[in-house]
Amino acid sequence: SxxxxxxNLGKKHLRSGTSRLAAFAYYSVLSSxxxxxxxxxxxxxFASTTQPSRPFGIIHHRPNTKFATSQLANVRGxxxxxxxxxxxxxxxxxxxxxxxxxxxxxxxxxSAGDKLTKLRSLMKSHNVHAxxxxxxxxxxxxxxxxxxxxxxxxxxFDGSAGTALIGLxxxxxxxxxxxxxxxxxQLDGNHWELMKGGLVDTPTIPKFLAGLASEFYKDGGEVxxxxxxxxxxxASFAEDVETALKxxxxxxxxxxxxxxxxxxxxxxxxxxxxLNTLDGQDNLVDTVWGEDRPQIPRSKFRVHPLEYAGMxxxxxxTKIREEMxxxxxxxxxxxxxxxxxxxxxxxxxxxxxxxxxxxxxCTVSKDKTTLYCDAEHKIKSxxxxxxxxKEGCVTIAPYENIVEDIEQHIQGLRGExxxxxxxxAKIWVDKSRCNYAIVRVIGKSNLLxxxxxxxxxxxxxxxxxxxxxxxxxxVDGVAMAQFMSWLEDKICNQRGxxxxxxxxxVLTGYRAKQPGFIEVSFPTIAGVGSNGAIIHYSAKEGDLxxxxxxxxxxxIDSGGQYLYGTTDVTRTWHFGGxxxxxxxxxxxxxxxxxxxxGVDSMVFPxxxxxxxxxVMARKSLWDDRKDxxxxxxxxxxxxxxVHEGPFSISPRxxxxxxxxxxxxxxxxxxxxxxGQFGIRIENLLEIVKMEKDEEEEGGKQFFAFEKxxxxxxxxxxxxxxxxxxxxxxxxxxxxxxxxxxxGPLLEDGDPGKEWLRKSCEKIER
Numbered sequence: 001s002x003x004x005x006x007x008n009l010g011k012k013h014l015r016s017g018t019s020r021l022a023a024f025a026y027y028s029v030l031s032s033x034x035x036x037x038x039x040x041x042x043x044x045x046f047a048s049t050t051q052p053s054r055p056f057g058i059i060h061h062r063p064n065t066k067f068a069t070s071q072l073a074n075v076r077g078x079x080x081x082x083x084x085x086x087x088x089x090x091x092x093x094x095x096x097x098x099x100x101x102x103x104x105x106x107x108x109x110x111s112a113g114d115k116l117t118k119l120r121s122l123m124k125s126h127n128v129h130a131x132x133x134x135x136x137x138x139x140x141x142x143x144x145x146x147x148x149x150x151x152x153x154x155x156x157f158d159g160s161a162g163t164a165l166i167g168l169x170x171x172x173x174x175x176x177x178x179x180x181x182x183x184x185x186q187l188d189g190n191h192w193e194l195m196k197g198g199l200v201d202t203p204t205i206p207k208f209l210a211g212l213a214s215e216f217y218k219d220g221g222e223v224x225x226x227x228x229x230x231x232x233x234x235a236s237f238a239e240d241v242e243t244a245l246k247x248x249x250x251x252x253x254x255x256x257x258x259x260x261x262x263x264x265x266x267x268x269x270x271x272x273x274x275l276n277t278l279d280g281q282d283n284l285v286d287t288v289w290g291e292d293r294p295q296i297p298r299s300k301f302r303v304h305p306l307e308y309a310g311m312x313x314x315x316x317x318t319k320i321r322e323e324m325x326x327x328x329x330x331x332x333x334x335x336x337x338x339x340x341x342x343x344x345x346x347x348x349x350x351x352x353x354x355x356x357x358x359x360x361x362c363t364v365s366k367d368k369t370t371l372y373c374d375a376e377h378k379i380k381s382x383x384x385x386x387x388x389x390k391e392g393c394v395t396i397a398p399y400e401n402i403v404e405d406i407e408q409h410i411q412g413l414r415g416e417x418x419x420x421x422x423x424x425a426k427i428w429v430d431k432s433r434c435n436y437a438i439v440r441v442i443g444k445s446n447l448l449x450x451x452x453x454x455x456x457x458x459x460x461x462x463x464x465x466x467x468x469x470x471x472x473x474x475v476d477g478v479a480m481a482q483f484m485s486w487l488e489d490k491i492c493n494q495r496g497x498x499x500x501x502x503x504x505x506v507l508t509g510y511r512a513k514q515p516g517f518i519e520v521s522f523p524t525i526a527g528v529g530s531n532g533a534i535i536h537y538s539a540k541e542g543d544l545x546x547x548x549x550x551x552x553x554x555x556i557d558s559g560g561q562y563l564y565g566t567t568d569v570t571r572t573w574h575f576g577g578x579x580x581x582x583x584x585x586x587x588x589x590x591x592x593x594x595x596x597x598g599v600d601s602m603v604f605p606x607x608x609x610x611x612x613x614x615v616m617a618r619k620s621l622w623d624d625r626k627d628x629x630x631x632x633x634x635x636x637x638x639x640x641x642v643h644e645g646p647f648s649i650s651p652r653x654x655x656x657x658x659x660x661x662x663x664x665x666x667x668x669x670x671x672x673x674x675g676q677f678g679i680r681i682e683n684l685l686e687i688v689k690m691e692k693d694e695e696e697e698g699g700k701q702f703f704a705f706e707k708x709x710x711x712x713x714x715x716x717x718x719x720x721x722x723x724x725x726x727x728x729x730x731x732x733x734x735x736x737x738x739x740x741x742x743g744p745l746l747e748d749g750d751p752g753k754e755w756l757r758k759s760c761e762k763i764e765r
Contacts, residue, residue, distance in 0.1 A: 112188035115154055118288045120168055126284075128227035128276055130212060132205070133164040133285055138231045138435050139337045139359070142643055143352050143522070146294040148232070150285040153293075157186045159536055163205060167212070174205060177629035178535040181674065185534075185544065206237075206244035213273030214248050224273035228436075229283045235431040235439030238275060245273045277436075298377035299350030301358050303388045308564045308639060309345045310464025313392030316343055316457065320364050323453040329428040331409050332452060334362040336433050338641045339454045344371065344394060346385065347639065348378070354522045355641050356561055361402045365409070370395045372402045407441050428452060455646050458637065460662045465565075465638035466686065469664060469708060472565025472639075473684065475514040477710035477742035479560070480569070482752035483510040484759075487548075489751070491575040497549040500526040500539030503556070511560045521559035521566050521642040528554045532572070532678030535630055535670075550576045553585070555678045559642055568642050569709050570668055570682035574717055581717065587624070588671050589679050590719040594620040595669035596681045597727050599632065599649065600707065603690065605700040609656045610649035610665070617649070617669040620722075626671055633665045636684055661703060663687045683709035710738045712759035720763060728763060735760035 123131050133155075137148035143160055151173075152158040154166070159179035165172045174195045175183050183194050195202055203211065213224035226241065249272045278284070286293055306312060320343075324332055334340055337357035341347055348358030360373035371389065375396045379385050389396065397405065406427065413425040428448040431439055439447070461469065483506060490496050498506075504524040511517050527537045528546035532555035539545050548554045552574075559568035572589065574581055598616035610633065617632040631650030634643050647657035649665060659665070668682030685705040693699050712735055720728065739760040746753035 112156055112191045115288055116166060116171055116191055119154065119166055119284055122284045122287060123166070123168065123227065126227065126276070126278060126281065128225045128278070129168060129216065130209065130224070131166045131227040131284060132233070133166065134232055134237075135160065135162055136232045136234075136435075137359075138437075139335050139361075140232075140234055140433055140435060141337055141352060141355070141357075142641070143355055145297045145352050145359070147296045150232070150283065150289070153289055154285050155187060155192060157183045157192075159183060165205060165208070172208075174202075180629075181534040182537060204240075204244075206240040209241055209273065210244040210248035213245055214252055217252070217272045223271050225276045226273055227276050227278055227284065230277045230279075230437035230440065231435050232283070233436045235434055235436045238436040238440075239431070241275060245271070248272050296374075297351040297359065298374050299348045299358060300382050301346045301348050301373075301378050301385045302382070303384050304341070304345045304347045304639065305563075306345070306464075308464060308468045310462035313343070313345050313388075313394070316345075316454075317364060317369055317392070319457070320453045321366065324364070324366070324428065327426070327428060327448060327450075329426045329448050330365060330413060331406070331425065331427045332364045333406070333427065333429040333434065333438065334364070334452060334454060335429070335435065335438065338637060338644065339452065339458065340371070341640060342458045342637075343454050344389070344392065346388070349518055354520055354561065356518065356639065357641070360399065363402075363405070368395060369393060370397050370405070372397050372399050372405075374399055403438060403441055406438065410442065410446055430455075451646060458640070459635055459644065459646060460660055461638050461664060462662070466662060466664075468562075468564030469566070469636075469638055469684075469686070472516075472560070472562045472567050473708045473710055474741055474745065475516075475562070476511065476560055476567040476569065477738065478745045478752070479507075479510040479514050480571075480711045481742060481746060481756040481759075482513075482750065483507045484573075485751040485755035486510075487573075488575065488755065491548065491550055495550070497547040499547045500528055500531065500545050500554075501541060503548065503554070504539055504558075507556070507558055514560070514562070516563035518561045518563065521561045521568055525557035525570075526554065527556075527678060528552050529677060530675050533672040533674050533676065535672065535678070548575075551580055552576075553677050553679075555680055557680065557682065561639070563639065565639055566637055566642055567709070568636060568666055568682065568684060569711055570670075570680045571711060571713065572679045572681065572717070573714055583719070585677070586717055586719045587722065588626070589717045590722045591620040591624060591626070592669050592671050592679050592681050593713065593718060593731075594722065594727060595632075596667055596683065597730050599667045599669070600683065600685060600705050601726075601730060603702055603704050604659070605702050607658045608703075609653075609658050610647050611651060611653045611655065613649050613659075614651050617667070621669070621671060628670045628672060630670070632669055633667050633685075636664045636666060638664070659687055659703065661687055661689045664708065667705075681713060683707055707734065707737065710742050712738055712756065715759070715761075715763055718763070720765065728765070732762050735762070 119131065123129070133151045135144065135151050137144040149158070151162060151164045155164045155173050157173060157175070159175060159182050161179060162173055162175035162183065165174070170193065171191055172193045172195050173183060173187060174197050176197055180194070180196055187194055197204070209226055216222065216224040228238070230238070249270050252272060253270055320332060334343060337352065337355070337359065340360050340362045341357045343362055346358065347356040349356060351357060351359050358373065358378055360371055360378070362372070363370045369392070371394050373379065373396070379389070379396060409427070410423045410425045414421045414423045423446055425446045426448050427442050427446055428450070429439065429442070430452050431449045486506060487498065487503065490498050503526045507524060508520055511520070523538045525537050526539050527534060528548045529552040531537050531539070531544065531546055532553060546552070553572055555570065555572045557570040559566065574585070595617040598619060599613055602613055602616055604613065614632050618627060621627055631648055631652065633649030635645055635647055636642055637644040645657070647659060647663065647665070648655050649667070665685055665687065666682055667685050668680055670678065670680035672678040686708055687703050688706050690702045690704050692701060713731065723731070739756060743753065743756060746756065
């Protein structure tokens with residue numbers, strides 16, 4: 001009766017538009033026969049944005065627009081064919097002629113409204129009622145090249161995580177807590193509604209679509225058509241949408257059977273909505289983008305030396321084939337760019353900013369390893385790369401052949417006779433990290449859906465990789481000491497101010513002086529004052545940019561890509577005097593520091609997932625009824641992507657990957673006060689084995705953390721009274737270690753050396 005009451009109440013208020021909560025109750029019941037709890041939202045939010053598993057948690061927002069078929073602005077955040085278009089169709093901007101279309105697509109639209117108008121005209125011409133635009137490229141990368149930044153182009157929100165949904169009148173954007181402030185600033189509120197994933201009243205995209213489909217069918221008796229490009233959505237996301245539509249159809253028929261109109265046809269045939277992959281058509285956003293769309297990058301590969309890789313290509317492939325044999329797999333697909341780079345010991349600069357990867361796929365069978373890429377530009381002019389791949393027995397194939405070759409592999413294992421015979425192919429691919437276009441040609445009987453064998457190999461670093469990471473953090477400490485001495489002099493001695501953009505430029509310049517530096521590992525976050533509360537803020541010239549002086553704090557989150565390792569560090573600084581820095585600010589800063597120490601000091605047994613440790617980062621803040629809306633830790637690649645799975649430290653208990661020796665994880669608790677400031681303290685940590693207690697018969701293996709980051713923590717922002725003796729000892733020991741390892745690399749007379757010495761002086765009670 002509660003279910004029926006919720007459904008009837010929701011329908012009533014949905015028509016009148018007077019109750020957002022009742023409307024959502026209706027859709028929740030329709031989709032899953034239950035109202036979403038915070039736990040449900042928190043564990044499903046990344047699937048809803050189509051991103052691979054990400055290191056941070058999620059938070060939510062408010063509406064102001066309408067959808068064509070209903071007053072859904074009050075809900076706030078808020079077919080597989082084996083004959084598929086070639087990959088090139090997702091990378092061109094030409095448009096198929098349609099006699100019903102009169103829009104001029106040669107002149108790219110500029111404003112948010114103009115872009116949506118163009119897109120909706122295309123949607124109508126293809127009979128599509130909603131179109132989904134994710135952040136992803138065909139490899140589901142966290143950061144994408146400019147050519148694949150379709151969601152950023154259509155919405156003008158350029159954070160790394162988010163998914164846009166465009167209806168014939170309404171437009172919604174889902175993103176997570178890192179980007180709430182940024183999205184609220186960048187989105188045009190006259191055309192877009194921000195949906196903050198993770199709160200109880202924010203439906204996931206699949207559930208939201210199911211609700212739209214239900215209302216659309218109820219109003220007109222038509223099947224709701226959902227358009228998407230199968231090359232830029234994960235197979236698991238497409239499956240989630242199809243499941244939500246199927247569940248909604250079943251619930252819809254149940255509701256009709258309970259007293260409303262009779263519904264013809266069996267439940268198995270009845271549809272409220274369906275996916276339309278628009279095979280043979282260009283991505284619709286590409287057509288809107290027109291000639292202004294950047295070209296697909298074609299940066300050259302380079303060999304990642306064995307001294308840094310620690311394991312040859314041949315040895316890695318041998319290990320993968322051993323695991324394939326155990327799983328009875330005939331082919332293993334590696335669609336993720338960092339998996340390809342790791343497996344083949346290659347890197348590239350320029351295809352994806354800040355990530356040393358090249359655009360390519362790789363497959364491994366029992367007797368063949370194939371690299372799918374633009375070989376003409378990426379390989380053939382590099383003799384060392386050609387030789388390297390030949391030595392590893394790697395075959396090169398055109399990038400766009402990947403789907404066709406998979407189909408041929410399946411067909412080739414059908415044996416003699418017709419296509420009707422069942423193929424013996426068993427294709428190993430992680431659906432959550434592979435695009436829908438690839439997975440849908442495999443078929444359930446030929447699919448082995450599980451974490452691929454490269455993922456754990458990449459996560460647990462070998463000794464050469466660990467040594468490279470340690471070295472990178474020492475030189476990074478040198479760069480930061482030199483930068484901080486410059487910044488402190490500018491603010492404190494010269495009594496000047498420095499813009500966030502200049503801070504970014506100067507810091508990168510000091511890193512660039514270090515041996516082996518290639519580029520930053522992610523866009524530098526230099527947030528002065530209120531900009532520090534924008535968790536993934538990136539400074540640009542304009543109204544939002546601020547200048548640092550002695551009256552405001554600054555949060556700096558930055559890192560470097562070196563030939564031998566990757567760094568990521570956050571510090572919060574304030575150069576004001578005691579009359580400027582409030583006691584409350586010091587207390588909050590100290591509570592964040594206590595959270596960092598709490599995680600760093602943990603000793604934990606084998607088979608411990610990351611979410612178990614998360615509470616240690618938040619305890620001191622919770623004691624003061626404070627919290628932060630992102631995860632505490634993410635994996636980091638070795639001379640690879642700064643965000644790496646499969647594990648994390650966060651409240652998302654859905655990620656049950658256990659922490660293992662030789663993994664590298666960030667430790668970054670924070671606190672953010674919108675419109676005022678942000679505080680975050682981040683170190684990278686290496687997980688190490690502890691000696692077993694010989695007195696414990698059959699005792700468990702225990703682990704601890706060792707610090708990689710070697711940068712001082714600002715002492716005069718600490719309320720020492722809040723620190724326990726053990727925490728104060730930790731801080732003094734850390735600073736002694738920083739000085740010992742970084743100091744010798746700074747020359748006498750270098751201002752950075754004097755700054756480092758003062759910053760590492762012991763704190764007394």
